Amino acid sequence: MPPKSPKRPASSAVEDYLEQILELINTKGYARVVDIAGRLSISQASVTNMVQKLDADGLLKYEKYRGLVLTTAGEELARNITHRHQLLTDFLQLLGLAPDVIHHDVEGMEHHVSPETVHAIESLTSHLKRRPALLRGIRSGIPATRSRRNF
Amino acid sequence: MPPKSPKRPASSAVEDYLEQILELINTKGYARVVDIAGRLSISQASVTNMVQKLDADGLLKYEKYRGLVLTTAGEELARNITHRHQLLTDFLQLLGLAPDVIHHDVEGMEHHVSPETVHAIESLTSHLKRRPALLRGIRSGIPATRSRRNF
DNA sequence: GAAGAAAGTTAGCCTAGGCTAACTTTTCGT
DNA sequence: ACGAAAAGTTAGCCTAGGCTAACTTTCTTC
Ligand SMILES: [Mn+2]
Ligand SMILES: [Mn+2]
Ligand SMILES: [Mn+2]
Ligand SMILES: [Mn+2]
Numbered sequence: 293m294p295p296k297s298p299k300r301p302a303s304s305a306v307e308d309y310l311e312q313i314l315e316l317i318n319t320k321g322y323a324r325v326v327d328i329a330g331r332l333s334i335s336q337a338s339v340t341n342m343v344q345k346l347d348a349d350g351l352l353k354y355e356k357y358r359g360l361v362l363t364t365a366g367e368e369l370a371r372n373i374t375h376r377h378q379l380l381t382d383f384l385q386l387l388g389l390a391p392d393v394i395h396h397d398v399e400g401m402e403h404h405v406s407p408e409t410v411h412a413i414e415s416l417t418s419h420l421k422r423r424p425a426l427l428r429g430i431r432s433g434i435p436a437t438r439s440r441r442n443f
Numbered sequence: 444m445p446p447k448s449p450k451r452p453a454s455s456a457v458e459d460y461l462e463q464i465l466e467l468i469n470t471k472g473y474a475r476v477v478d479i480a481g482r483l484s485i486s487q488a489s490v491t492n493m494v495q496k497l498d499a500d501g502l503l504k505y506e507k508y509r510g511l512v513l514t515t516a517g518e519e520l521a522r523n524i525t526h527r528h529q530l531l532t533d534f535l536q537l538l539g540l541a542p543d544v545i546h547h548d549v550e551g552m553e554h555h556v557s558p559e560t561v562h563a564i565e566s567l568t569s570h571l572k573r574r575p576a577l578l579r580g581i582r583s584g585i586p587a588t589r590s591r592r593n594f
Numbered sequence: 595g596a597a598g599a600a601a602g603t604t605a606g607c608c609t610a611g612g613c614t615a616a617c618t619t620t621t622c623g624t
Numbered sequence: 625a626c627g628a629a630a631a632g633t634t635a636g637c638c639t640a641g642g643c644t645a646a647c648t649t650t651c652t653t654c
Contacts, residue, residue: 431563
C-alpha cells in the first residue's frame with residue numbers, strides 16, 4: 293500500500309530537499325545528510341528529520357545511518373522541480389539578470405509555477421532565443437528596433 | 444522610535460495581508476477584519492492576530508474593535524506587492540493563460556521577484572505588447588513567422 | 595584493532611501562522 | 625432603548641520546519 297494516501301502537493305521545503313538530493317545523486321552518485329545540509333544551508337539534524345518524513349511519505353527509502361535512495365515517486369517529483377528551476381533560470385538569463393538575483397528569485401518562484409505556466413514560459417523562451425535583436429531591446433529597457441531604421 | 448528595528452523582509456503572509464488591506468481601502472474606503480478574512484479565506488481570529496502583529500511592526504495603526512489605517516511604511520509595502528501582482532498578472536495574461544491558473548501562480552510568485560526581475564519583466568511585457576504576431580506564435584507554441592514569408 | 599574524527603540521530607525547544615471555541619463589543623432592527 | 629446578530633477578540637491548540645546540545649554510529653588513521 294502507498295505510504296501516504298491523500299498526498300497534498302509537496303511543500304516548497306520538500307521540493308528543495310528533493311531537488312538537492314537528485315543533484316547530489318547525479319553528481320556524486322549518492323546523497324549524504326551532511327551534503328544535503330551543506331547545499332541547503334541547514335543543520336544536519338533538520339535534514340535527518342526531513343529525510344525521515346520523506347521516507348514516511350514514500351518519496352525515498354532511507355536506512356538509518358547508511359543512506360537513501362529516491363523512490364520512483366520521489367525521483368519524478370525531483371525531476372519536475374529541477375525542470376522548473378532550469379526553465380526559470382533560462383528565462384531570467386535571457387532577460388540579462390545577474391546570477392545571484394536569478395538564483396534568489398528562481399529558488400522562490402519555482403515552487404509556484406503550474407504546468408500550464410511552465411509550458412507557456414518554455415514557448416516564450418524558445419521564441420525569444422531566436423530573436424536576439426528583440427532581446428537586446430528588452431535587456432536595455434529600450435523599445436526594440438523593428439529592423440534598423442533608427443539607431 | 445521605530446517599532447521594529449532589524450526589519451527583516453516581509454513574509455509572504457504579511458505581503459498578502461497588506462495587499463488585501465490596501466485593495467479594500469481603495470474600493471470600500473476601509474478594511475474590516477471580517478472582509479480581510481473573507482478575501483484571504485482565513486478565520487477572523489487569525490486576521491485579528493496578524494493585524495496586531497502588523498501594528499507592532501509599524502505597518503498599520505490599529506485601534507481595538509474600531510479599525511485600522513496603513514502607515515506610510517505599510518502603504519509603501521502594500522503598493523509594492525500590488526505592483527508585483529499586477530505586473531505578473533499582465534505578463535501571464537500576455538501568454539494566454541487561464542485566469543485561475545494566472546491567479547494561483549501569481550499569488551505565489553509575487554513574493555519572490557526582486558526589483559531587478561520586476562524591471563526586466565516590465566520591459567519584456569511592454570515589448571511583447573507591441574508584437575502581436577510574435578505573441579500569437581508564443582501562445583500556440585509554434586515558431587513565430589518572422590514576417591509573413593511562410594503561412 | 596583501538597581511538598579520535600566525522601557523520602548521523604535524538605530530544606527538546608522555538609517561531610510563524612494557521613485553527614476552533616468561548617467571550618466581548620458594536621451595530622442594527624424594531 | 626434594548627435584545628439579537630454581527631463583528632471582533634482572546635485563549636488554547638496544532639503543524640511545518642527550523643535550531644542546539646548531547647548522544648551514537650561509522651569511518652579513518654595509526
Ligand atoms: Mn526553491
Ligand atoms: Mn531550485
Ligand atoms: Mn500572494
Ligand atoms: Mn497578490
